[in-house]
Amino acid sequence: MTSVTRRQLLVGATALIFATAAAGCSTPSTTGGDSAGGSEITFLTFETPNLTPAYWDAAIKRVTDKYPDVKVRKLVSPTADGRTDYAKQLLQSGQFPDVMVGLSPAGFAESGNLYAWSEGELQDFTFPTANPIRGKYYQLPANTQTIPPIYYNTKVFADRGITAPPKDWAGLLEVCEKLKAAGVTPFVTGGGKDAFASSMLLTGIVSVDVYGKTPDWLSKRRAGTVKFSDPDFTAALAKFADLAQRGYIQKSDVSRDYAATEQAFLDGKGAMYPMGNWFAASADAKQRNDIGVFNFPSADGRTVVPAYTGGGMVVSAKAKNLDAAKRFALAFQLDKAQLDSSVKADGLIPAVKGYTPPADAGPVFKAGYELYQQAVADKAVVHGFRWESADDGLLPGMAAKVDAVAQDLTTGRKTPAAAAAYLDAEWAKAGS
Structure with missing residues (x-):
């Protein structure tokens, strides 16, 4: 993928x-x-x-x-x-x-x-x-x-006294703060010519927070009954921007391509890696025994798994x-x-x-596979924002705009409100 x-x-x-x-x-x-x-x-x-x-x-x-x-x-x-x-x-x-x-x-x-x-x-x-x-x-x-689970370095977690992956958003922020205080970059992200890597965290937030409440949100956007500038979606953009403002995402990461981003995580340049489940293949091919995976956390701990x-x-x-x-x-x-x-x-x-x-x-694939199968059993699977296609997907060309927004929020070039307005404007152009 x-x-x-x-x-x-x-x-x-x-x-x-x-x-x-x-x-x-x-x-x-x-x-x-x-x-x-x-x-x-x-x-x-x-x-x-x-x-x-x-x-x-x-x-x-x-x-x-x-x-x-x-x-x-x-x-x-x-x-x-x-x-x-x-x-x-x-x-x-x-x-x-x-x-x-x-x-x-x-x-x-x-x-x-x-x-x-x-x-x-x-x-x-x-x-x-x-x-x-x-x-x-x-x-x-x-x-x-599944897009994205969050992969993490189990040794880095253990060395910093983190005994288990977080179960909810507040727990994730606590983990991030503990890692940052110990001089460890919480998240490895990317960008460059492979801009999708810069929007993985945004995909998770929108999928869990917005689609978790309104599974057909993007169909409603196509119908014109909701907008990116509506409160729920703007709040998701703000949640993502907050990670960057806290220093949990490195601004410089947006210039790093996909291969270099993956390697940075494998080399221990950050503790967590939000990425599609295809990353499991790389981890397993390298026979890594220090990589775990957890579902993208929701605000209340409810399981919501984005997938395509x-x-x-x-x-x-x-x-x-x-x-x-x-x-x-x-x-x-x-x-x-x-x-x-x-x-x-x-x-x-x-x-x-x-x-x-x-x-x-x-083992990394099996761990992610089991998380997905449990989510299917629990009827907790939603679309992965940005990755949908067809009648319930983004309009042609909009995935690139989402990636651009993620980079602008990471670097601070746009506020969440400005990012939402930009997406609405680009949506209007794509649909004309």
């Missing part, structure tokens, strides 16, 4: 876009037909410290071994969280990929550029009706991600080889080896009927 200041690529000559794509693409070793046989498809991926070129190549090969008539040309987004913007550039230049993974379908679907999956094609997924766009389903609901189900593949409605694209996408998302690999490589929780994680899944 994973998500980067939404880096804007210049919409210039087609040749420039193609050169960028070619520079970021590789063709995995596959068997199968050639383009003359009508079976070649293009597949847009992205890379992170977890999702390496080898990960994607192995996954592609498993599918093409099953369907040897399908030949795949892999494209790679220049930035991990900029893949939606990059897909827009490719669409505008007439090079829209046949299959894409992990991008927001909003905008693409409404304009008729994505294939709408049938009920029968979605029957193997746990939540087949996730993320509807005008009553149709364009993105395979392949996995669930979706993130799977979308297929171009205008793919030259549509049948091959559809077969590739479904086979990729339902392959047991691929699902197990996604657990280990990216900490994903597959939303496929009958699936159980591999027995050798790591």
